[in-house]
Amino acid sequence: MDLLNTLVDKGLRRESPTREEALAVLATSDDDLLDVVAAAGKVRRHWFGRRVKLNYLVNLKSGLCPEDCSYCSQRLGSKAEILKYTWLKPDQASRAAAAGVAGGAKRVCLVASGRGPTDRDVDRVSDTIKAIKDQNEAVEVCACLGLLSDGQAERLREAGADAYNHNLNTSEATYGDITTTHTYADRVDTVNKAHAAGLSACSGLIAGMGESDEDLVDVVFSLRELDPDSVPVNFLIPMEGTPLAKEWHLTPQRCLRILAMTRFVCPDVEVRIAGGREVHLRTMQPLALNLANSIFLGDYLTSEGQAGHADLEMIADAGFEVEGADHVTLPGHRAAAGGGGCGSHEGGGTCGSHEGGEGCGSHDGGGACGSVPVSGGRGSAPAAEPASAGEARTDLVAVRRRGAGTDLAPNA
């Protein structure tokens, strides 16, 4: 296929596809899907080999947010039966982080619900970063605390944060349909603040909220322009109790096309499969490792993930390897000289967004909740039939009931 040969050539040269080429990837047929995965896989392997970076989420503060992000189980007015708690203490957060690191994670993502941190909140998070780094100096710490005020990114950087996550989530044109309490421009501003402070930028999207192909291409091209080091791709977890609870638009094939398009547009960037991996890719998760070079280990912010050991088995079975702490994630041209692995391209980076709809920055795919009586967590009981729009799928979505904020051991 000429299109795929062109996209591979451009990806190996770090050249952007045209909008028409990106749209054509999303429009490919099921007959061509394996060819699309193989082509994007060449670009992925060129820049990242067969390594998979593991990231681990610690929800520092859960629920009770005054913002109204429609995908989020922690939003104002959410009826989602998620865990609700205020700030974890530094020792509680560092214990949770240690479980993820012991499971193979090289980055810990510290996330808090809310519009943005107060200066007192930045102090709290700074103490938590210190507690984590005292235990393990090599672990990368990414903060995801919402919109930043002047000076806060610099303070987080001084406290030892490596990265900051704040997602664009969707296209500028549709942002107002998803959230009314802050703007797309606010989000761009925070990513830029993180960049300017020398933090590695992490910023991604949520697919599955009813957007068009054009919206998806718009947001991924906007991300390329912002130049983050990592791009989390969330697949909306339609949580019961949120406005998007009935929005089941994604199939495993659609998710693979979205990941392939993101890889072609952001060829040398850490593309991370974030919230919704188990819910929407289901048995196709291993194929997606040919496109993304990074995943979350274990549970998400408010919903449960596949068991941590199952993530590790999947990586090994698919012929990939977990990236070690001694390996710099990004290609040499992006990695900061002497950096700890996040890489911060010319002048820094940014990071962050909540996964798949669960939260602010890197909150999971919308998924925080549900009144879901699934005993084994996400992925434990793949659906025989595809999810369909208009139906609640409580068999696929489980509220997190273990780990941070509970007395139960984390899933890592």
Ligand code: SF4
């Ligand atoms: S995504 Fe973040 S800012 Fe938006 S409602 Fe959820 S916790 Fe609040």
